[in-house]
Amino acid sequence: MVHPADTQSAATGAGDPVTPGVPLPTLTPETRPFFTEGLRGQLVITTCEDCGYLSHPPVPVCSRCLSYSVSPQPVSGSAQVEAFSINRYPWHPAFPPPYVVAIVSLREQQSVHLTTNIVGCDPEEVRVGMDVAVRFDVHQTAEGDRLALPVFTPVRDS
Numbered sequence: 001m002v003h004p005a006d007t008q009s010a011a012t013g014a015g016d017p018v019t020p021g022v023p024l025p026t027l028t029p030e031t032r033p034f035f036t037e038g039l040r041g042q043l044v045i046t047t048c049e050d051c052g053y054l055s056h057p058p059v060p061v062c063s064r065c066l067s068y069s070v071s072p073q074p075v076s077g078s079a080q081v082e083a084f085s086i087n088r089y090p091w092h093p094a095f096p097p098p099y100v101v102a103i104v105s106l107r108e109q110q111s112v113h114l115t116t117n118i119v120g121c122d123p124e125e126v127r128v129g130m131d132v133a134v135r136f137d138v139h140q141t142a143e144g145d146r147l148a149l150p151v152f153t154p155v156r157d158s
């Protein structure tokens with residue numbers, strides 16, 4: 001059983017690998033930047049060099065103009081909650097309930113949707129339309145690769 005306190009979120013992307021047992025994505029040449037640039041504190045999205053369109057999940061061709069001139073480029077990490085669900089059942093020992101699974105849209109392009117978790121708040125506080133900002137949960141694969149999974153936390157009014 002993994003306790004939530006063992007999961008470390010790092011706003012800068014720095015941090016020690018944590019949480020054995022968390023299912024991790026398989027890295028491909030297309031997805032590796034998305035799952036590793038967070039180690040440097042950056043959320044990157046596949047961006048078309050010809051028309052500027054952002055495509056996600058990472059693909060080798062622009063989803064709008066079909067250009068092959070695409071590359072992972074940093075975005076702000078600002079997003080908005082489009083939909084969410086509070087999970088209250090212990091489906092997996094690495095994910096103690098309750099936790100929030102959400103779809104967020106990026107500020108730069110609302111059609112870019114990321115499936116993620118909302119962290120750093122009471123699940124009951126999450127609302128559709130809430131402004132959130134990226135942070136990264138650092139993990140290590142069995143092969144020793146370090147990954148930084150993007151999750152989002154509410155932007156508090158100061």
Ligand SMILES: [Zn+2]
Nearest residue numbers: 048051062065
């Ligand atoms: Zn394009």
